[in-house]
Amino acid sequence: MTPQSKKSYFIINALFAGIFGCIFVYSGLFTSTDNGSFIPSVCDLFHLSPCPSKGLSRSFSAMMQGDIHTAISLNPIGPRLFFFFLAQFFFRFAALTYLVKAKKNTDALLFTDIGISILLFIGCFYPFLEFWSSFYK
Amino acid sequence: MEQPKTSNPGQGLGIAGLVIGIITLLISFIPCLGVYALVPGIIAIVLSAIGYSQATKAQAAKGLVLAALIISIVGTLIAGWQFYALKTISNPENIEKFSKKFKEAIEEELSDEEMAEFEKAMESLEEEMGEEFEGLTEEEKREKIRKKAKEAMKEFSKDMEEATEDLEKELEKLEGDTTK
Numbered sequence: 089m090t091p092q093s094k095k096s097y098f099i100i101n102a103l104f105a106g107i108f109g110c111i112f113v114y115s116g117l118f119t120s121t122d123n124g125s126f127i128p129s130v131c132d133l134f135h136l137s138p139c140p141s142k143g144l145s146r147s148f149s150a151m152m153q154g155d156i157h158t159a160i161s162l163n164p165i166g167p168r169l170f171f172f173f174l175a176q177f178f179f180r181f182a183a184l185t186y187l188v189k190a191k192k193n194t195d196a197l198l199f200t201d202i203g204i205s206i207l208l209f210i211g212c213f214y215p216f217l218e219f220w221s222s223f224y225k
Numbered sequence: 226m227e228q229p230k231t232s233n234p235g236q237g238l239g240i241a242g243l244v245i246g247i248i249t250l251l252i253s254f255i256p257c258l259g260v261y262a263l264v265p266g267i268i269a270i271v272l273s274a275i276g277y278s279q280a281t282k283a284q285a286a287k288g289l290v291l292a293a294l295i296i297s298i299v300g301t302l303i304a305g306w307q308f309y310a311l312k313t314i315s316n317p318e319n320i321e322k323f324s325k326k327f328k329e330a331i332e333e334e335l336s337d338e339e340m341a342e343f344e345k346a347m348e349s350l351e352e353e354m355g356e357e358f359e360g361l362t363e364e365e366k367r368e369k370i371r372k373k374a375k376e377a378m379k380e381f382s383k384d385m386e387e388a389t390e391d392l393e394k395e396l397e398k399l400e401g402d403t404t405k
Contacts, residue, residue, distance in 0.1 A: 092233065096289060103244045141258040169255075193371055209251075215255050 091195045094121055097198060098187050105180035110172050115148040140165065165215045172212035178202065232287040238276030242293035245269035249300030259307040266301030273297050346377075 147166025150159035273294035
């Protein structure tokens with residue numbers, strides 16, 4: 089990896105860590121029983137019921153409080169997505185630390201990052217991917 | 226002495242486009258919520274496109290900017306498709322078309338007498354709902370409709386069970402008569 093690419097990769101990691109951190113702060117601002125979240129439900133806007141993404145923000149809030157049962161009851165896929173963002177958040181910090189300390193072999197980190205992120209995405213977003221595939225049947 | 230340039234032109238915009246593009250792609254996969262990905266998607270495409278043109282002009286490396294542009298376009302397309310699909314599903318014309326087809330299918334299945342009874346039941350349900358709907362919000366109305374439909378379905382399946390039992394009894398009786 090060239091020094092320029094390494095710098096870009098560092099900035100990308102820092103930005104993602106910041107964005108994922110903001111998601112957790114946002115979720116922590118509300119409780120799962122709150123109805124005053126900033127994101128209005130698209131399902132309500134389009135008069136759709138049942139909706140696979142309904143209760144996702146509240147499910148994240150419940151996960152922030154460590155209440156996994158409420159999180160599952162609000163949206164069964166919520167905890168999976170929360171795990172995805174949490175894993176990515178810690179992975180970004182690990183990558184940033186490695187980039188600062190390691191002088192060589194940053195290519196290996198990049199490929200590991202791509203591999204892990206793709207696998208994590210498939211594993212955590214699987215119910216949604218399944219939903220889309222069933223949508224076409 | 227002039228300092229040598231350390232950053233490629235368009236690189237900064239490319240990074241911003243890539244980050245927003247990946248976020249767009251992630252959100253676009255979430256059903257319904259994916260509609261919101263249209264806004265960051267368009268921003269990511271604009272940033273990446275500007276970055277790409279800057280990199281092309283300066284004949285700099287375009288790998289990152291190109292990746293950003295592709296990811297942003299894919300994410301925005303998925304979000305756009307979701308928006309189109311949701312709009313189609315929630316279109317009142319389509320709901321009307323569905324109810325028309327539903328009515329046609331029911332007319333084919335039921336006899337004239339049964340059809341008259343069904344229409345009478347629907348009318349009384351509408352009247353009942355009309356009185357109960359006064360002063361309610363859209364959400365409350367939908368909830369009421371859902372409950373009433375559930376009750377009606379329960380009643381209908383109960384009637385069907387009773388009718389099937391009667392038919393079975395009659396068949397047994399007929400079988401008994403023919404064996405005699």
